[in-house]
Amino acid sequence: xxxxxxxxxxxxxxxxxxxxxxxxxxxxxxxxxxxxxxxxxxxxxxxxxxxxxxxxxxxxxxxxxxxxxxxxxxxxxxxxxxxxxxxxxxxxxxxxxxxxxxxxxxxxxxxxxxxxxxxxxxxxxxxxxxxxxxxxxxxxxxxxxxxxxxxxxxxxxxxxxxxxxxxxxxxxxxxxxxxxxxxxxxxxxxxxxxxxxxxxxxxxxxxxxxxxxxxxxxxxxxxxxxxxxxxxxxxxxxxxxxxxxxxxxxxxxxxx
Amino acid sequence: xxxxxxxxxxxxxxxxxxxxxxxxxxxxxxxxxxxxxxxxxxxxxxxxxxxxxxxxxxxxxxxxxxxxxxxxxxxxxxxxxxxxxxxxxxxxxxxxxxxxxxxxxxxxxxxxxxxxxxxxxxxxxxxxxxxxxxxxxxxxxxxxxxxxxxxxxxxxxxxxxxxxxxxxxxxxxxxxxxxxxxxxxxxxxxxxxxxxxxxxxxxxxxxxxxxxxxxxxxxxxxxxxxxxxxxxxxxxxxxxxxxxxxxxxxxxxxxxxxxxxxxxxxxxxxxxxxxxxxxxxxxxxxxxxxxxxxxxxxxxxxxxxxxxxxxxxxxxxxxxxxxxxxxxxxxxxxxxxxxxxxxxxxxxxxxxxxxxxxxxxxxxxxxxxxxxxxxxxxxxxxxxxxxxxxxxxxxxxxxxxxxxxxxxxxxxxxxxxxxxxxxxxxxxxxxxxxxxxxxxxxxxxxxxxxxxxxxxxxxxxxxxxxxxxxxxxxxxxxxxxxxxxxxxxxxxxxxxxxxxxxxxxxxxxxxxxxxxxxxxxxxxxxxxxxxxxxxxxxxxxxxxxxxxxxxxxxxxxxxxxxxxxxxxxxxxxxxxxxxxxxxxxxxxxxxxxxxxxxxxxxxxxxxxxxxxxxxxxxxxx
Numbered sequence: 001x002x003x004x005x006x007x008x009x010x011x012x013x014x015x016x017x018x019x020x021x022x023x024x025x026x027x028x029x030x031x032x033x034x035x036x037x038x039x040x041x042x043x044x045x046x047x048x049x050x051x052x053x054x055x056x057x058x059x060x061x062x063x064x065x066x067x068x069x070x071x072x073x074x075x076x077x078x079x080x081x082x083x084x085x086x087x088x089x090x091x092x093x094x095x096x097x098x099x100x101x102x103x104x105x106x107x108x109x110x111x112x113x114x115x116x117x118x119x120x121x122x123x124x125x126x127x128x129x130x131x132x133x134x135x136x137x138x139x140x141x142x143x144x145x146x147x148x149x150x151x152x153x154x155x156x157x158x159x160x161x162x163x164x165x166x167x168x169x170x171x172x173x174x175x176x177x178x179x180x181x182x183x184x185x186x187x188x189x190x191x192x193x194x195x196x197x198x199x200x201x202x203x204x205x206x207x208x209x210x211x212x213x214x215x216x217x218x219x220x221x222x223x224x225x226x227x228x229x230x231x232x233x234x235x236x237x238x239x240x241x242x243x244x245x246x247x248x249x250x251x252x253x254x255x256x
Numbered sequence: 257x258x259x260x261x262x263x264x265x266x267x268x269x270x271x272x273x274x275x276x277x278x279x280x281x282x283x284x285x286x287x288x289x290x291x292x293x294x295x296x297x298x299x300x301x302x303x304x305x306x307x308x309x310x311x312x313x314x315x316x317x318x319x320x321x322x323x324x325x326x327x328x329x330x331x332x333x334x335x336x337x338x339x340x341x342x343x344x345x346x347x348x349x350x351x352x353x354x355x356x357x358x359x360x361x362x363x364x365x366x367x368x369x370x371x372x373x374x375x376x377x378x379x380x381x382x383x384x385x386x387x388x389x390x391x392x393x394x395x396x397x398x399x400x401x402x403x404x405x406x407x408x409x410x411x412x413x414x415x416x417x418x419x420x421x422x423x424x425x426x427x428x429x430x431x432x433x434x435x436x437x438x439x440x441x442x443x444x445x446x447x448x449x450x451x452x453x454x455x456x457x458x459x460x461x462x463x464x465x466x467x468x469x470x471x472x473x474x475x476x477x478x479x480x481x482x483x484x485x486x487x488x489x490x491x492x493x494x495x496x497x498x499x500x501x502x503x504x505x506x507x508x509x510x511x512x513x514x515x516x517x518x519x520x521x522x523x524x525x526x527x528x529x530x531x532x533x534x535x536x537x538x539x540x541x542x543x544x545x546x547x548x549x550x551x552x553x554x555x556x557x558x559x560x561x562x563x564x565x566x567x568x569x570x571x572x573x574x575x576x577x578x579x580x581x582x583x584x585x586x587x588x589x590x591x592x593x594x595x596x597x598x599x600x601x602x603x604x605x606x607x608x609x610x611x612x613x614x615x616x617x618x619x620x621x622x623x624x625x626x627x628x629x630x631x632x633x634x635x636x637x638x639x640x641x642x643x644x645x646x647x648x649x650x651x652x653x654x655x656x657x658x659x660x661x662x663x664x665x666x667x668x669x670x671x672x673x674x675x676x677x678x679x680x681x682x683x684x685x686x687x688x689x690x691x692x693x694x695x696x697x698x699x700x701x702x703x704x705x706x707x708x709x710x711x712x713x714x715x716x717x718x719x720x721x722x723x724x725x726x727x728x729x730x731x732x733x734x735x736x737x738x739x740x741x742x743x744x745x746x747x748x749x750x751x752x753x754x755x756x757x758x759x760x761x762x763x764x765x766x767x768x769x770x771x772x773x774x775x776x777x778x779x780x781x782x783x784x785x786x787x788x789x790x791x792x793x794x795x796x797x798x799x800x801x802x803x804x805x806x807x808x809x810x811x812x813x814x815x816x817x818x819x820x821x822x823x824x825x826x827x828x829x830x831x832x833x834x835x836x837x838x839x840x841x842x843x844x845x846x847x848x849x850x851x852x853x854x855x856x857x858x859x860x861x862x863x864x865x866x867x868x869x870x871x872x873x874x875x876x877x
Contacts, residue, residue, distance in 0.1 A: 017683070036707075039783075039784075040787060043783075043784045043787040043788050044720075044787045044788070045787075045788060045789050051716070051719070052720065054716060055716055055717050055719070055720045058711075058714060058716060058717045059711060059717065062707075062710055062711055062714070062717075063707075066707040066710060069671070070703050070707060073674055073678050073699055073703060074703075076678050076681065076682055077678070077681065077696055077699060080681045080682060080683075080684065080686065081686070081696070084685065084686065085686045085688045086685060086686060086687045086688065087688050088687075089761075090842075091615075091618060091687050091841065091842045092618055092685045092686075092687050093618070093685065094618045094619070094685070094872050094873045094874055095617065095618050095619035095683060095684050095685045095872065095873040095874075096873070096874065096875075097619065097683060097873055097874075097875065098619065098620055098871075098872070098873035098874060098875055099619070099620065099622065099683070099873075100620045100621070100622070100623070100624070100870070101622070101623050101624075101625070102622075102623070102679070105675075105679070106623055106626055106675065109671065109672075109675045110668065110671070110672065110675075113667060113668050113671035114668055116667075117664050117665060117667050117668055120664055120667075120710055120714070121660070121661060121664050124660060124664075124713075124714040124715065124716065124717075125657060125660070127714075127716045128656070128657060128660070128714075128715045128716050131715075131716050131719070132653065177650070181489070181493075182487075182489050182490040182493060183487055183489070183490065183583055185648060185722075185723050187723065187791070189720075189789040190789075192716075192719055192720040193719055193720075194648050194719050194720070194722055194723065195648055195650050196648055196649045196650050198577075198583055198584070198649070198650060199489060199577050199583070200577025200578065200582075201577070201582075201584075201650065203649075203650025204650075204653075205719075216789065218789070218791050219791065220648075220722065220723030220724065220791045220792070221487075221723055222415065222482065222483045222487075222490065222792070222793040223490060224415075224481070224490065224493070225411040225412050225415065225481070226411065227411075227415075227791075227793065227794060228411070228791075228794035228795050228796040228797070229796065
């Protein structure tokens with residue numbers, strides 16, 4: 001902006017509105033950063049896997065990465081709004097400058113947003129890479145998931161089939177997901193994994209539950225009139241409990 | 257009968273064009289539909305037992321709807337011009353003048369009128385009608401979700417309302433700026449006498465009317481129980497209402513293509529003398545980017561629905577895995593349209609507010625070139641991001657990374673739009689009016705919509721968020737919080753030019769605050785339930801989500817109050833508002849140089865442009 005300024009005016013950073021904006025920027029950034037993180041983290045489900053903890057961390061990182069930009073826009077808006085407003089049916093006199101451009105501001109703005117974008121990308125891609133590796137784990141527990149209107153069926157290695165999912169804690173699991181009718185979406189809410197169940201195809205997702213307890217499975221793709229009720233539970237058990245359950249299932253299968 | 261005064265006395269009998277209007281169109285459409293329905297019922301062979309047993313009913317429904325469409329378009333007079341041209345005797349000058357609605361009074365609004373100002377008003381009315389119906393459906397949805405554990409609507413009816421609300425609002429927001437303001441204001445703004453193809457202009461509007469009927473018809477034969485995306489194979493399972501959706505989309509896509517070609521040609525070829533690209537107002541760029549994006553997008557949508565119709569009516573298996581097809585094909589085709597389409601909605605809204613920003617800050621637009629780059633960048637990138645809607649589809653997990661990159665790159669041109677708006681506000685002299693407040697509202701809403709978009713564009717975070725209410729809240733923030741805010745500001749800003757009267761100031765303020773407060777209440781609440789794990793499009797939810805859902809419902813009612821105040825404001829101001837001066841905002845674009853009522857061909861003498869329209873402000877002495 002310096003190119004249009006008369007020589008007497010102070011340097012741009014000494015101008016009162018710039019100072020005001022700078023202070024507001026710090027405040028806005030802090031409010032948006034803390035507020036945004038709190039709003040997200042407090043309302044998100046408690047994580048039951050490393051993957052979900054990763055998602056919550058990503059929300060933290062992205063919120064803080066976006067906060068300075070949002071804070072700057074907010075600070076500039078507040079400064080503008082608090083430095084003279086004109087009401088009435090006729091326009092105020094024209095502003096006392098005719099700045100049409102500021103290559104420096106533009107360059108800074110665009111490169112900053114590019115850097116932030118790149119940062120978000122790198123962070124996201126690293127996590128994405130780690131998550132994608134998990135489905136290749138051949139030593140993991142393999143569970144076949146079949147969606148149908150409007151229940152989930154889980155098939156285990158020993159031929160057992162259940163409508164609630166049972167998993168051992170701290171053991172990697174790979175899900176092979178398909179559907180017999182329309183498209184569903186297999187979502188273990190507290191573990192932060194999701195993949196669509198498509199008729200005629202098998203899709204994969206993987207997770208390692210790290211907490212014992214009962215968690216929610218919901219269908220996340222509209223699949224007909226009872227879509228809202230296409231929910232079930234996942235029971236994460238200790239290894240011993242799981243082994244006992246698994247063996248009992250095997251016996252049931254053998255008897256029948 | 258003042259309408260007869262200027263008609264040449266020598267006309268022996270009424271020309272066919274003078275006999276056709278909305279009523280002949282409705283009649284001919286209804287009769288054709290009935291006749292074809294009866295004939296099809298009589299002569300279509302029974303189906304052999306196949307994958308779907310409903311095929312014959314689908315054939316009958318689609319054929320009747322097609323007959324309605326052809327009947328209606330013939331009845332309104334869309335075919336007269338082309339038919340005459342084929343026969344080698346084009347319309348006479350008198351007939352063209354009649355088509356333009358010369359000295360016809362209000363009757364021209366119910367005819368195939370080619371005057372762009374008439375088409376603009378027609379678009380405005382139909383947009384408001386669409387928002388009224390779509391908004392009422394939103395209220396039904398929110399009322400149903402007011403408490404946990406299932407509402408009073410039958411799940412099938414609920415799903416159908418969700419789907420119809422979605423598609424109506426998408427269509428309404430697509431046309432809300434390029435329709436009324438792109439048609440009414442844009443040609444005057446560039447100093448043209450009319451659009452490049454006036455008859456295509458009328459065609460694009462009446463196609464929308466013709467399209468609306470199958471959608472309403474569909475509501476009575478099973479509805480659209482698939483959500484607005486109508487994914488297959490759920491759509492092939494859906495009742496006959498789905499045929500209404502298919503027909504609606506096909507006709508609407510035609511309208512969009514026609515309007516896109518028309519607006520693009522007009523802007524490229526018909527700008528006033530001296531209006532170089534550097535002097536073309538930024539709103540024009542927004543409108544052109546929007547319709548130019550729609551030009552490649554909507555034929556794909558059209559195609560996807562034709563294939564859907566074939567699957568339903570002819571037993572093909574484009575989207576059926578058992579017959580060698582794939583639901584993923586539909587998802588790809590749908591989102592190749594679907595993602596550019598959100599920018600079709602958003603870009604003109606932002607550009608309209610950019611147009612208003614210098615007027616209400618009394619300083620030049622900050623960085624016109626950056627604004628153009630931002631619009632072009634978004635338009636270009638938006639064609640390369642469609643599969644981010646399919647991260648979790650399992651279609652091509654390896655492609656998630658590249659689509660994540662293109663998606664997040666959009667934040668850079670989007671940031672440019674923010675820079676232009678904030679830069680223009682900076683050191684401006686604020687003239688606090690509803691359009692100025694809308695600029696701040698857009699910055700607020702679009703910031704929230706944009707930042708949540710970054711979370712959603714990230715594949716691991718999307719693995720949690722996809723298909724949840726978080727997504728619903730996100731796109732309402734962009735399309736409604738940013739898009740609709742821009743459209744409402746445009747309405748208030750251009751109201752004096754379109755109706756000759758000022759929009760009542762008090763009413764515009766009341767409705768602004770109600771809508772914005774209600775909107776933020778409703779959709780912050782929706783973000784929270786999404787984070788807590790509530791899926792989209794459910795009609796019943798766990799009790800843990802009840803508080804935030806109730807908050808959302810209350811917010812929705814506040815929005816409704818605001819929109820009703822706005823509706824009252826439109827009706828009141830149009831009838832009894834203060835008469836507007838020629839240039840109430842002291843703006844510098846060309847539309848403010850024509851008097852009201854605007855002459856048939858806008859300008860007595862075509863203007864010559866010597867500078868851009870942003871010459872506000874004066875250097876310090």
